[in-house]
Amino acid sequence: MATPGPLAGLKVLELGQLIAGPFAAKTLADFGADVIKVEPPGTGDPLRKWRLLKDGTSVWWQVQSRNKRSLTLDLKDPQAQDVVRRLAQEADVLVENFRPGALEGWGLAPESLLESNPRLVVLRISGYGQTGPYRDRPGFGVVAEAMGGLRHLTAEPGRVPVRVGVSIGDTLAALHGVIGILMALHERQKSGRGQVIDVALYEAVFNCMESLLPEYSAFGVVRQPAGSALPGIAPTNAYKCADAGYVLVAGNGDSIFRRLMAAIGRPDLGADPGLQDNTGRVARVEELDAAIGAWTAQRSVDDALAALDAAHVPAGKIYTVADIAADPHYRARGMLEAVTLPDGTHVAVPGVVPKLSRTPGSHRRNAPDLGQDTEAVLREVGLTEEQIAALKARGVV
Numbered sequence: 001m002a003t004p005g006p007l008a009g010l011k012v013l014e015l016g017q018l019i020a021g022p023f024a025a026k027t028l029a030d031f032g033a034d035v036i037k038v039e040p041p042g043t044g045d046p047l048r049k050w051r052l053l054k055d056g057t058s059v060w061w062q063v064q065s066r067n068k069r070s071l072t073l074d075l076k077d078p079q080a081q082d083v084v085r086r087l088a089q090e091a092d093v094l095v096e097n098f099r100p101g102a103l104e105g106w107g108l109a110p111e112s113l114l115e116s117n118p119r120l121v122v123l124r125i126s127g128y129g130q131t132g133p134y135r136d137r138p139g140f141g142v143v144a145e146a147m148g149g150l151r152h153l154t155a156e157p158g159r160v161p162v163r164v165g166v167s168i169g170d171t172l173a174a175l176h177g178v179i180g181i182l183m184a185l186h187e188r189q190k191s192g193r194g195q196v197i198d199v200a201l202y203e204a205v206f207n208c209m210e211s212l213l214p215e216y217s218a219f220g221v222v223r224q225p226a227g228s229a230l231p232g233i234a235p236t237n238a239y240k241c242a243d244a245g246y247v248l249v250a251g252n253g254d255s256i257f258r259r260l261m262a263a264i265g266r267p268d269l270g271a272d273p274g275l276q277d278n279t280g281r282v283a284r285v286e287e288l289d290a291a292i293g294a295w296t297a298q299r300s301v302d303d304a305l306a307a308l309d310a311a312h313v314p315a316g317k318i319y320t321v322a323d324i325a326a327d328p329h330y331r332a333r334g335m336l337e338a339v340t341l342p343d344g345t346h347v348a349v350p351g352v353v354p355k356l357s358r359t360p361g362s363h364r365r366n367a368p369d370l371g372q373d374t375e376a377v378l379r380e381v382g383l384t385e386e387q388i389a390a391l392k393a394r395g396v397v
Contacts, residue, residue: 005032006359010185012093013084014038014068015075017045019141019167020125020201021097022064023174028093028181029067030352030361036087036377037065037368041072041397044370055343062339063349065367071378072371075106077396086381088113088120093181097125100135110196120194121184123177129200139201141169148205149212155225173204234281235260235288238318245301249292250314252278263311264295337363371397 010033014025022037022045029035039045045065050058073080085108088094094113096103103109103124110122124130127139142163145151150168155161180197188194211232215221223231228238228248235257238246251260254277261270269291274280281288296304301317308315317323325348330336335351352361374397378388391397 003032003360003362005030005361006356008032010034010093011091012036012095013087013091014095015084015103016095016097016125018047018050018097019064019170020173020177021095021123022047023171024123024125024177024181025068025095026064026066027174027178030363031356031359032361033093035068036071036373037068038071038073038075038084039370041074041371041395044070044072048370054341054345054347059347062341062347062367066339066349067364068368069373069377070368070371071374072397074396075108077394078107079391079394080396081107083378083381083383084108085113085116087377089117090381091117091120092185093121093123095123095125095177095181099138100124100126100130114194114196118193119188121181121188122194122196123181123199124196125173125177125199125201127201129203130198141167141171141173141201144169144173144201145205147202149209150205153223153225156227157225159225161225169201169205172208173199173201176204176207229285229289232282233278234285235292237289237292239289239293239296239304241296241299241301241304243300246318247296247301247304247308248316248318249296249308251292252281254278256313257281259311260292260308260313263307263313264292266291266295339363339366341366 007028010028012025012028012033012035014022014035014037016022016025017039025033025035025037037045045061047064048057048061051060052058073083075081075084084106088108094110110120110124113122114120126135127144128134128137142151145164145168148169151161151163153161154164177197177199180199184195184197212223215223228246230236230252233252236248236250236252238248240246249260251257257275258270261267269275269288275284275288299307305315305317319327324330325336333351333355335353337349337351338346339349340346349363352363375388378391378397383391388397
C-alpha cells in the first residue's frame with residue numbers, strides 16, 4: 001500500500017505544460033502533494049502527443065503526470081481565470097512555465113494572487129527569467145543548454161557540438177524549482193508568507209557548469225570539448241574493448257590510480273613518482289590513456305569490468321535502455337515500476353527518487369485522462385452543478 005508521503009496535505013496548482021513546470025509538479029506529486037494540473041480543453045498538454053503513442057497518448061505521459069489530477073480550463077476565458085483564483089486561494093504552491101507576462105495577461109499576476117493568499121509560493125520557470133533584456137524571448141531547453149555553456153562541451157574536438165539526448169535543461173530547471181519551493185515552504189513556517197521563485201532554464205544549466213567561469217576569469221581559459229574525457233582530471237575516459245563496446249574507467253583518485261595500473265599490468269606506471277597526483281597524471285594523460293586502451297582492446301567489456309571490479313576501480317559500461325530494463329540493481333532498488341493501462345497493458349516507468357527511509361514517495365494513481373477530475377475539482381472550489389454545466393456549454397472546461 002502506498003504511503004501518504006512527506007508532502008501529504010500540500011496543495012499544488014500546476015499551470016505549466018510540456019516538461020519543466022510539469023516535471024517540478026510531478027516530483028512534488030510523487031511525494032504526496034495533491035497536484036491539480038490545468039490543461040486546455042480539447043487538446044490538453046502537448047506532451048500527451050509527444051514521441052511514441054499508445055492508444056493515442058504518449059507513454060511518457062504516464063511518467064510526467066502520475067499522481068496528478070487533470071482539470072480542463074481555457075485560461076483565456078474570464079470565468080476560467082476566476083476558477084484559477086479560487087484554486088490559488090486554497091493552494092500552497094502554484095507552478096507555471098509560460099513565457100513571462102502570460103499570467104499577467106490573463107489577470108493572474110502572482111502579486112494579485114499573493115494579495116488574496118499571502119501564504120502562496122509561486123514557482124515561475126522560463127527560458128531567460130522574469131527580468132533582463134532577454135525575458136521576452138521564447139526559450140526551450142535546448143537553447144538554454146547552449147546558452148548555459150553545456151552544448152559547447154558536448155562534442156568530440158573539432159566536430160559539431162551535439163545535444164544531450166534528453167531535455168536536460170528543462171529537468172535541471174525543474175529540480176532547481178523544487179529546491180526553491182521547499183526552501184520557500186520552510187521559510188514560510190517562520191514568516192507565514194509565501195513568495196515568488198524565478199527560475200531561468202539557462203541559469204539552471206549554468207549553475208551545473210563547475211569550474212567553467214572561474215577558470216576563464218582567473219586564466220583566460222575557454223574550456224573546449226573533449227569527447228569522452230574530462231579535461232584536467234586523469235585518467236578518466238571511455239576505452240574501446242575487443243567486442244567493439246566501450247568501458248568507462250574513472251581512475252583519477254591517487255590510490256585508485258595505483259590499483260588500476262596494477263590491474264592492467266602496469267605497476268611501473270603506478271609506482272612512477274611523477275604520476276602520484278592528478279597534476280602529474282594530467283600532464284601525461286595521453287600516455288595513460290594509451291596504456292589503458294591497450295589493455296581494454298584485448299578484452300571484452302564484461303571481462304574488463306570483472307577485472308576492474310575485482311581491483312575496486314570505478315568502471316562501468318554504456319547502458320542502453322535494454323540494459324537498464326534487464327539490470328538486477330535497478331530492479332532491487334525499485335527503479336523499474338509497472339503501470340497498468342486501461343486496456344490491461346503493462347508499461348514500465350521509472351521509480352521514485354530520492355529514496356526516503358520513513359516517508360518515501362510512491363505511485364498512487366496513474367496519469368489522468370484529459371479533464372478526468374474537472375467536475376470534482378470545480379465542486380471542491382464551490383461551483384454548483386448549474387455553474388459547471390454552464391462552463392461546459394461554453395467550452396470553458
